[in-house]
Amino acid sequence: MSDVSYPPFNFIDLFAGIGGIRTAFDGIGGTCVMTSEWDSYAKTTYTTNFPSDEGADHIFNGDITAIHETRVPDHDLLLGGFPCQPFSIAGVSKKNALGRAHGFQDPTQGTLFFDIKRIIDEKRPAAFLLENVKNLKSHDRGRTFQVIKDSLEKDLGYHVQTRVVNGIHWTPQNRERILIVGFREPTAFDFEAMKVPAQGPKVESILHRKGEAELPHDEGRFFNPRTGAVNPKYTLTDRLWAYLQTYAQKHKAAGNGFGFGLVRPGMTTRTLSARYYKDGSEILVEQRGKNPRRLTPRECARLMGFDDSFVIPVSDTRAYKQFGNSVVVPAMSAVAEHMAPHIGAALASDEPAA
Known part of the structure; x- marks a missing residue:
C-alpha cells in the first residue's frame, strides 16, 4: 500500500465473504457503511476481523435479495464479488453432471447479479468494482458476460472496463479473476495501465x-x-x-x-x-x-x-x-490504488461549486 492519501469515501461490500476486497479499499481511506453476506460462518470471520463495524454507522445484512434497494445506504463505491459457481469451470461441470442449470439459468445464484444492478440503478454510486472467475467471460459462448456488460453500460449508463488479473504476481498462487470496473461519469481511468509486479513470491x-x-x-x-x-x-x-x-x-x-x-x-x-x-x-x-x-x-x-x-x-x-472463495488481497489492493485517484476525481466533480 502506498503512502499517498486520497479523499475519504463510503462504500458497500456485497457478497462480502471474509472481507478480502473490503480490506483493500479500507487501505485507501474508504469507510464501509454496509456489508452483505448470507453465510453465517463467513459472517463470524468477517465480524471478528472488522469489530469496529459494530455501531450505528454500519449495516450488516445477511440476504441481499431481502433488502429493498431504497434501504441501502448512500455510497460512493459499490464492491461485489458476486457468486462465481454458476460461471466457474468446476461449477459448470458439476451442474451439467447433475442436470442442473447454470449461469443466468440458475434459479438462485445466477440471478444475484441483478441485485447488484438494482442497487446501482437506485443509488447511482460514482464507481463500482465487481469480481468473478475468469470463465465468466467465456460462459455460454460469451452471452452471459455480454448480458452483464450491456446491463452496466446500456441500461445503467456506466463507463465499464474489464481486466483479467492473476494473483501469481503478488502471491505464490496461479489464480486468475476477471475484474469489472465502472464509473458513472467519463474518467481517465485505464485498467490496462495498472502496473503489476513482474514476479511474485514462492x-x-x-x-x-x-x-x-x-x-x-x-x-x-x-x-x-x-x-x-x-x-x-x-x-x-x-x-x-x-x-x-x-x-x-x-x-x-x-x-x-x-x-x-x-x-x-x-x-x-x-x-x-x-x-x-x-x-x-x-x-x-x-x-x-x-x-x-x-x-x-x-x-x-x-x-x-x-x-x-x-x-x-x-x-x-x-x-x-x-479462503478458497476469497480474493488475493494484495491484488485487490493494487486495483484499489489504481482506482483511488479516479474515485477522488469523481467525488470532487460531484461537489457543488462554491
Whole structure:
C-alpha cells in the first residue's frame, strides 16, 4: 500500500465473504457503511476481523435479495464479488453432471447479479468494482458476460472496463479473476495501465517454519513454533495418498490433466478452491520421508495475501471454504490504488461549486 492519501469515501461490500476486497479499499481511506453476506460462518470471520463495524454507522445484512434497494445506504463505491459457481469451470461441470442449470439459468445464484444492478440503478454510486472467475467471460459462448456488460453500460449508463488479473504476481498462487470496473461519469481511468509486479513470491514464503513467532490467536493450532513441525493431522493418510496417486495415474493414461498438485518451497501453486477441505489435492506440500500434507488454514490465509493479524475463528473445514472463495488481497489492493485517484476525481466533480 502506498503512502499517498486520497479523499475519504463510503462504500458497500456485497457478497462480502471474509472481507478480502473490503480490506483493500479500507487501505485507501474508504469507510464501509454496509456489508452483505448470507453465510453465517463467513459472517463470524468477517465480524471478528472488522469489530469496529459494530455501531450505528454500519449495516450488516445477511440476504441481499431481502433488502429493498431504497434501504441501502448512500455510497460512493459499490464492491461485489458476486457468486462465481454458476460461471466457474468446476461449477459448470458439476451442474451439467447433475442436470442442473447454470449461469443466468440458475434459479438462485445466477440471478444475484441483478441485485447488484438494482442497487446501482437506485443509488447511482460514482464507481463500482465487481469480481468473478475468469470463465465468466467465456460462459455460454460469451452471452452471459455480454448480458452483464450491456446491463452496466446500456441500461445503467456506466463507463465499464474489464481486466483479467492473476494473483501469481503478488502471491505464490496461479489464480486468475476477471475484474469489472465502472464509473458513472467519463474518467481517465485505464485498467490496462495498472502496473503489476513482474514476479511474485514462492511457496516457501507462506509455509510454517522453525522459530516462527506463534500468533496468539492461533494458539499452537497449526504447528509447533519451537520445532517448525506442522500438526500431523494435515499429513495425508496412507489410504488417501494411495487413492490420489491411483486417480492421477488413471486420468494421465486417459490423456486428461486431472491429478494432484505437489509443491516444493521454490514453486507456485494451483488455484486454491472452496473444495480444498475434501482432500487438498490441488495443493499438497511435499514432505521428506512422509506422505505430503495439506496447507494449514494459516498458510491458506497467507496464500490469499491476508496478513498474520487476520483471525481464523472457525473450524478448518470452514476456513478452507472461506479462503478458497476469497480474493488475493494484495491484488485487490493494487486495483484499489489504481482506482483511488479516479474515485477522488469523481467525488470532487460531484461537489457543488462554491
